[in-house]
Amino acid sequence: MASKNRLDKIVSLSKARGFIFQSSEIYGGLSAVYDYGPLGVELKRKLNQAWWSSMTQKNENIVGLDAAILMHPTVWKASGHVDSFSDPMIDDKQSKMRYRADLLIEEHIAKLQQNGNEERAKQVQTLLDTAGTRKTVNEDLYDIIMEEQIKGPDSGAFDWTEVRQFNLMFKTQFGATASGEDSEVYIRPETAQGIFVNFV
Structure with missing residues (x-):
């Protein structure tokens, strides 16, 4: 219970200082979904840059990749995510x-x-x-x-x-006339699959 109270205080302070805002708050909001405020955007950008610099730019044998959020459903079937994630x-x-x-x-x-x-x-x-x-x-x-x-x-x-x-996977429809199983895609539940399918 103490950790929940601590988290509530952190969230409250983060909202008051402009780090985060509850998404869609004027319409009741979504539980556990937040938008980055002015300070949150800057903090996120700096953390991303620090991580990118230390993990990618400072290592000669590492290259960057930013895979798509949506991937072909066969990727997730082949990896076992559809059946067991x-x-x-x-x-x-x-x-x-x-x-x-x-x-x-x-x-x-x-x-x-x-x-x-x-x-x-x-x-x-x-x-x-x-x-x-x-x-x-x-x-x-x-x-x-x-x-x-x-x-x-x-x-x-x-x-x-x-x-x-x-x-744990989010299913959505893809395409202008999306309907049925043929248009089903998944929002990637993890980032490693993008590496596997691009560097095979």
Whole structure:
């Protein structure tokens, strides 16, 4: 909870000083989406330049590449992103917060170890490591959370939805008459694929 309060203070100060503004704020805004203000733009530009200078310009064997944000969907299918770039998420019905199920279990294991319950921690770790061998991964993770009675970090409630896989890629349509599967493209979820397809 202390880290959330600290983050709230940082965001508040950043807004007040003109580093960031909530995107579309006059229309209610988007949660966790920010626009850079006058100072934020300058800070971002200077950080980018410092990074570019130290990582690219000062190394003879490194060259720059700025790949497109949108790439052909086959790139993401071939890399495995379309099928497996997802996280097992579970929602706390009381706080309306969403958590990665595996990370909740890992935090629970750490608490067991801190409390001196090493044997149970090992048992739960084994269950986590073998998730997907008894039932589906989602079902096994849900069963561990239920058996261990893991409570929501924010609400303290034991009121969970089922575990679901959330794909971390943003799908959009490409083209003037975009519709259907033929026009589907993905906003790149990571930058390495641009390097691979351009320097093969």
